[in-house]
Amino acid sequence: MPGRQLLMTFPVTASSHTLADYRARGGYATLAKALAEMQPQDITKEVTASGILGHGGAAFPAGRKWSVITLDDGQPHYLCANADEGEPGTFKDRWILEHAPHLLVESMLITSYALQVRNAFVYIRGEFDLPYRRLAGAVEEAYEAGLLGERIFGSAFACDLVVYRGAGSYVCGEASGLLSSLEGKRGYPRNRPPRLTVKGLYQRPTVVNNVETLANVTGIVAHGAAEFRKVGTAKSPGTQLVSISGHILRPGVYEVEYGYPLKEFLYEDCGGPLEGTQIKCIVPGGISTKVLTAAECEKVTYDHASFEAAGSGLGSGGMIVIAEGTCMVRLLQVLLRFYHHESCGQCTPCREGMGWLHRIIDGIVDGKGRPEDIDSLYRISQLNDGTTICGMGDAAGYATVGILNKYRDEFEYFIEHGRSKFGGNLEIPVHA
Amino acid sequence: MPEIFINGQSVMAADNQTVMEAAQANGFFIPYFCWHPKLSVAGNCRICAVQVEGRSWVEIACNLPVTKGLRVLTDSELVRAHRKATMQFVTLNHPVDCGICDKAGECSLQDYHFEYNGSPSVSTVPKVQATKFHDLSERIVLDNERCILCSRCVRFTHEISKSCALGIKNRGDSSLVRAAEDGGFDADPYSDNVIDICPVGALLSRPFLYKARVWYLKPTPSVCPGCARGCTVNLWHRKPEWHLRALDPRQNRSIARVTPLENPAVNGPWICNKGRDLARIFERPRADQAMLKGKPIDLATATAAAHSLIAAAKHPVALLSSWASNEELASFKAHLGERFASFLKTDWAPAVGEPVEDDFLIRRDKNPNTAAILALFPPAVDSEPELGPETDLVLIWGEGFDFARLPAKAKIVFLNAYLAPENGHADVFLPISIQTERPGHYTNFQGVVSAFEPCFAKLPSIADAEALFAALGATAEGAP
Numbered sequence: 001m002p003g004r005q006l007l008m009t010f011p012v013t014a015s016s017h018t019l020a021d022y023r024a025r026g027g028y029a030t031l032a033k034a035l036a037e038m039q040p041q042d043i044t045k046e047v048t049a050s051g052i053l054g055h056g057g058a059a060f061p062a063g064r065k066w067s068v069i070t071l072d073d074g075q076p077h078y079l080c081a082n083a084d085e086g087e088p089g090t091f092k093d094r095w096i097l098e099h100a101p102h103l104l105v106e107s108m109l110i111t112s113y114a115l116q117v118r119n120a121f122v123y124i125r126g127e128f129d130l131p132y133r134r135l136a137g138a139v140e141e142a143y144e145a146g147l148l149g150e151r152i153f154g155s156a157f158a159c160d161l162v163v164y165r166g167a168g169s170y171v172c173g174e175a176s177g178l179l180s181s182l183e184g185k186r187g188y189p190r191n192r193p194p195r196l197t198v199k200g201l202y203q204r205p206t207v208v209n210n211v212e213t214l215a216n217v218t219g220i221v222a223h224g225a226a227e228f229r230k231v232g233t234a235k236s237p238g239t240q241l242v243s244i245s246g247h248i249l250r251p252g253v254y255e256v257e258y259g260y261p262l263k264e265f266l267y268e269d270c271g272g273p274l275e276g277t278q279i280k281c282i283v284p285g286g287i288s289t290k291v292l293t294a295a296e297c298e299k300v301t302y303d304h305a306s307f308e309a310a311g312s313g314l315g316s317g318g319m320i321v322i323a324e325g326t327c328m329v330r331l332l333q334v335l336l337r338f339y340h341h342e343s344c345g346q347c348t349p350c351r352e353g354m355g356w357l358h359r360i361i362d363g364i365v366d367g368k369g370r371p372e373d374i375d376s377l378y379r380i381s382q383l384n385d386g387t388t389i390c391g392m393g394d395a396a397g398y399a400t401v402g403i404l405n406k407y408r409d410e411f412e413y414f415i416e417h418g419r420s421k422f423g424g425n426l427e428i429p430v431h432a
Numbered sequence: 433m434p435e436i437f438i439n440g441q442s443v444m445a446a447d448n449q450t451v452m453e454a455a456q457a458n459g460f461f462i463p464y465f466c467w468h469p470k471l472s473v474a475g476n477c478r479i480c481a482v483q484v485e486g487r488s489w490v491e492i493a494c495n496l497p498v499t500k501g502l503r504v505l506t507d508s509e510l511v512r513a514h515r516k517a518t519m520q521f522v523t524l525n526h527p528v529d530c531g532i533c534d535k536a537g538e539c540s541l542q543d544y545h546f547e548y549n550g551s552p553s554v555s556t557v558p559k560v561q562a563t564k565f566h567d568l569s570e571r572i573v574l575d576n577e578r579c580i581l582c583s584r585c586v587r588f589t590h591e592i593s594k595s596c597a598l599g600i601k602n603r604g605d606s607s608l609v610r611a612a613e614d615g616g617f618d619a620d621p622y623s624d625n626v627i628d629i630c631p632v633g634a635l636l637s638r639p640f641l642y643k644a645r646v647w648y649l650k651p652t653p654s655v656c657p658g659c660a661r662g663c664t665v666n667l668w669h670r671k672p673e674w675h676l677r678a679l680d681p682r683q684n685r686s687i688a689r690v691t692p693l694e695n696p697a698v699n700g701p702w703i704c705n706k707g708r709d710l711a712r713i714f715e716r717p718r719a720d721q722a723m724l725k726g727k728p729i730d731l732a733t734a735t736a737a738a739h740s741l742i743a744a745a746k747h748p749v750a751l752l753s754s755w756a757s758n759e760e761l762a763s764f765k766a767h768l769g770e771r772f773a774s775f776l777k778t779d780w781a782p783a784v785g786e787p788v789e790d791d792f793l794i795r796r797d798k799n800p801n802t803a804a805i806l807a808l809f810p811p812a813v814d815s816e817p818e819l820g821p822e823t824d825l826v827l828i829w830g831e832g833f834d835f836a837r838l839p840a841k842a843k844i845v846f847l848n849a850y851l852a853p854e855n856g857h858a859d860v861f862l863p864i865s866i867q868t869e870r871p872g873h874y875t876n877f878q879g880v881v882s883a884f885e886p887c888f889a890k891l892p893s894i895a896d897a898e899a900l901f902a903a904l905g906a907t908a909e910g911a912p
Binding site (some may be wrong): 169186191193340341342343344345346347348349351352353354355356359360363370376383386387388389 | 473474475476477478479481489490492495497514517518521522524525554555556557558560580581583599600602603604605606607
């Protein structure tokens with residue numbers, strides 16, 4: 001158990017996602033308490049005091065985002081849960097959607113009350129099947145039980161929740177692209193300013209939060225910010241759901257308390273690398289974060305400050321373990337193919353740069369690489385840093401630079417010899 | 433009115449302006465592809481980057497609001513490096529086929545390449561290939577390889593022409609501008625404006641395709657006579673110094689294309705497709721021979737014959753051309769206004785299938801100068817012409833009148849610029865010049881007066897109506 005738990009507090013059974021089970025665990029009591037005893041501002045204050053950081057990847061303080069909304073500005077506000085979990089390696093929100101959909105619904109209702117939202121949305125990625133059915137079922141159950149709609153718990157508070165399915169685009173997971181898609185437009189991210197909390201969905205103030213961020217709201221409101229802050233570190237309070245995959249013995253979703261030693265998590269909780277292999281590096285939080293070598297993994301603890309000091313970030317909690325013997329050139333090729341495929345094509349540097357990166361790495365893997373290609377990869381990555389509307393160009397650059405910085409020798413070997421240093425492996429044969 | 437500083441110089445910006453707008457208004461140039469003053473901000477080309485002093489990154493000027501005391505640099509080392517890099521991205525998959533591109537010579541990409549990049553491509557990977565000669569509509573052909581996906585054309589159809597007929601499909605560097613499948617772009621009467629606002633040679637006019645290099649052409653300011661809006665336009669024709677000596681000499685007297693001439697009071701930077709096709713109106717077969725009852729005769733004799741008829745007439749009626757210029761109408765009024773009972777003639781009625789009227793530019797009245805006739809002549813002019821049996825002379829000026837309505841015994845003096853069967857039926861036929869052969873003004877339905885200038889010299893055998901009326905008036909007055 002990697003530290004204390006805030007979300008994975010119940011045994012997963014065949015019925016643990018239903019309203020009956022959720023209520024038996026004390027579900028919707030917090031909503032009832034909030035509606036009866038708390039003012040909307042009190043909830044925002046509590047969330048701000050908890051210091052919870054966004055769990056979608058950017059780690060922006062949720063309370064600060066909420067505080068931008070002016071309650072009596074006379075316009076409708078919107079809340080949207082970002083369940084477009086598209087970052088490669090990340091599948092943590094799926095756990096919440098599959099096993100605790102009512103936790104999300106209750107949290108969204110509390111948030112809607114805090115931000116005076118009449119219409120809330122969940123933008124769920126199109127590829128999610130069971131999570132969608134579970135969530136849609138939960139929303140239906142909540143409507144039947146009178147927990148959604150008019151006069152919730154007999155109060156004047158009314159809120160409707162719409163579950164909207166995306167069509168499988170990475171960029172639609174970016175908050176403004178998500179809202180464009182939700183509006184029925186092409187999923188192009190929007191220029192800031194204006195911020196989404198000023199002009200978001202249908203040009204109204206909108207809060208877009210990650211599913212896991214929202215799921216924590218119920219706990220924060222139920223037990224108070226002070227209790228929440230007792231978990232995790234001072235700068236990274238709470239826990240993070242980590243989805244771990246790759247060359248690891250026990251892949252899956254784990255709830256990791258911030259500040260927990262990474263080495264312990266990898267080697268004890270997850271059972272270490274596949275038998276007969278050693279960890280070469282890890283992708284710490286979705287492929288857009290820079291890789292950490294095995295040596296770097298020894299020292300860090302699982303929190304934002306420690307990972308940033310190590311030159312990376314927690315990202316979206318999608319951890320990929322890469323064993324010794326994996327070809328990093330092929331790995332980068334896979335990543336860049338993904339970025340090329342997913343670039344929305346709106347801004348020049350990303351639209352042209354992603355294809356350029358992809359074609360260069362394809363050339364290297366085809367044995368047609370040239371020594372100056374490595375410089376080109378660096379250059380294109382750097383030219384995408386902060387020059388585009390959304391962060392996708394930057395992310396591709398981080399991934400590329402992160403791998404190039406640490407495994408440049410493999411690229412030079414590949415270019416010089418026209419073949420991989422490690423036989424071009426991405427999958428590692430296991431000798432059990 | 434926040435004060436901002438561009439390259440250290442103090443500039444008074446308007447509230448709610450962006451840095452791009454403030455820079456434009458104060459004479460600072462920031463390059464742009466996707467930005468357009470009449471369209472929403474897309475911010476996708478990234479070429480308009482500027483640096484806020486003290487920051488180590490660039491921001492796009494088109495989406496950077498002015499704030500009091502903002503200090504931006506438009507030409508810092510960082511900005512120059514960013515522009516150069518962006519130009520390399522833009523040209524990465526661009527074919528750079530300026531030699532065979534109609535846009536060459538007036539292309540932003542071409543200009544910026546020389547201004548901000550100037551070095552050969554640093555890429556050795558093959559360019560992405562895309563569709564060439566894709567017909568977006570019957571009028572517009574799209575070269576997807578040249579397209580830089582600035583989305584101006586898409587925004588134009590959504591925000592200005594409201595046909596919503598264009599969109600972008602696919603993603604990343606496979607993105608393609610495409611027309612809606614319901615044919616809405618064919619029906620969009622303003623579609624050709626996307627050719628002008630395309631910053632590169634991606635959207636090309638089918639009629640103008642490979643017709644001329646733009647540096648051999650010159651624009652002459654003119655006014656579209658297609659409707660009462662009177663949009664100002666540029667008529668592009670061959671420069672006199674580049675006249676063709678071989679090939680078909682008619683090319684020296686033809687209108688190669690028509691583009692809008694920006695005029696905030698009337699049409700802004702837009703015109704409709706009818707205005708693009710003015711050559712179809714002006715280049716119909718011309719009448720260049722004066723006639724007496726269908727018999728060719730020289731212009732002076734015909735003018736004298738017309739004078740005699742006018743002098744002898746007891747109840748002459750004039751049908752005034754709504755395609756006449758203000759000057760011609762004034763000349764008629766000064767010299768012949770007393771002699772004639774004058775009526776407005778509607779030269780052109782809406783053609784079959786032509787958009788009759790909309791809430792943007794197109795007006796129901798398909799004539800340019802109705803307003804001037806109504807202003808110059810008494811109100812009765814607007815009524816049905818009184819062609820009673822006592823009418824013994826009808827002066828018909830211009831097209832659009834049914835000769836069957838004429839009183840049987842009346843003499844006919846007919847002024848027309850184009851070949852028509854009626855020309856030979858008139859007692860006196862006088863060929864007159866058209867708009868592209870003389871200077872003048874039109875008054876549009878709002879009362880805005882716009883000037884047009886001649887593109888070509890008129891033939892000596894063709895009369896100029898303004899001078900003709902002076903001659904007819906002078907001889908009429910001098911007669912006993």
